[in-house]
Amino acid sequence: MTALPKVAFIGTGGTLSSVGRDRLDILDYTATGERLEAEEILARVPEAATVAALVPVRYRAVTSPGIGFSDWRALVLLCERLVAEHPDLAGIVIGHGTATLEETAYALSLTLTVAVPVVLVGSQRPISALSSDADLNLVAALRTAAAPDSRGRGVLVVLNDEIQAAREVTKTSVARLQTFRTPDFGVLGQVDGPHVRYYRRSERRHAPGTPFDIRSLDALPRVDISYAYADADGTAVRAFAAAGARGIVSAGLAPGMTPPAEAEALGEAVAAGIAVVQSTRAGSGVVPDTRRLAELGILSADNLTPQKARILLALALTVTRDPAMLREIFATY
Incomplete structure (x- = not known):
């Protein structure tokens, strides 16, 4: 047998x-x-x-x-x-x-x-x-x-x-x-x-063999999610920044936008050295890497949901803070 x-x-x-x-x-x-x-x-x-x-x-x-x-x-x-x-x-x-x-x-x-x-x-x-x-x-x-x-x-x-x-x-x-x-x-x-x-496989890279080694870490860098809605004024974004966030994921309006006051707060976060990634509350689809996001210094989450973009951003911040490298990580994993 x-x-x-x-x-x-x-x-x-x-x-x-x-x-x-x-x-x-x-x-x-x-x-x-x-x-x-x-x-x-x-x-x-x-x-x-x-x-x-x-x-x-x-x-x-x-x-x-x-x-x-x-x-x-x-x-x-x-x-x-x-x-x-x-x-x-x-x-x-x-x-x-x-x-x-x-x-x-x-x-x-x-x-x-x-x-x-x-x-x-x-x-x-x-x-x-x-x-x-x-x-x-x-x-x-x-x-x-x-x-x-x-x-x-x-x-x-x-x-x-x-x-x-x-x-x-x-x-x-x-x-x-x-x-x-x-x-x-x-x-x-x-x-x-x-x-x-x-019948198919996911093409994005995964463990083992990633650069993300958490075995000896006490914690991940703080990354918060700001949920967009009509009339959002950036209060949550500023509160996360004040709480010490090293990264913020915006769960934006589809296809990856925020009300003007929220966008202003996200821009302030970027200027303060906080990595900001634009996702969407829609639940599916790729956030386009638009000129508007580039001008604000905000990265696209690709098609990751906000909760998963938060995980990838936190892990990415353990190995780099360079925006170009962060962009490459979101295009790879």
Whole structure:
């Protein structure tokens, strides 16, 4: 009999790990405060052991709004350790809450040091719920992490039988199962039962081999997001500058504009030495690198959402403050 591929499962909490009051509790399940650790999740999904030789790894079971840079650094180091301890490891799956899943996925896709596939998985309904998506999402993620074709594609996100690129995917619905979408380009592939099939790949560069090494950092440079709206007067931008921001991402009006008073404040930020990147609140599409932005000294976020532009800008500021180099980084990753 052929040995099953070895896959590590790291549990960080989230809906995937949550236990509600009863099987109909699909909305207020966090009120119980009960979350399962990695080995407890796997025990509730016995089918997982039929698709991979499992290595459960405890981390800490929290809701995803509580996950940020310190966890990204810890997960980079943990993945590094797992690969060193298990030379035959085929892949790693990280269970994660869906609220910030896309941010953790993109941060890891830029900072991981390991070559094995790393897949993030979550669920829209708690593992205790009637018709929960947690069980099958987990199995699909394990199959994806174990698949040889998953190598070299960067960090992947798997929910609802779909495989998405960490850089491109975003959460689009509060409660629907098909919440994770890639608006401009669509899925990389699909998981149909035991079959992991790919149809395209993301062309932007990713880890390992990026210049972004966070393993010894205490924190990332402060980067804030200013959300544009009619009559925005720059108050938020000036407050972020006063708070010590080294970078500001403008979640601008499509196709990447701001009200005049907001633009004035962003120009002041640039003059003060703060790196400013223009994204858009539209959710998809490339912010054009216009003469207007150039005159203000503002960089284009390309097609990154504001939350992902914030991550890339913070990481970029750990290696350079030169505007030309920052522009090249946003065109590369």
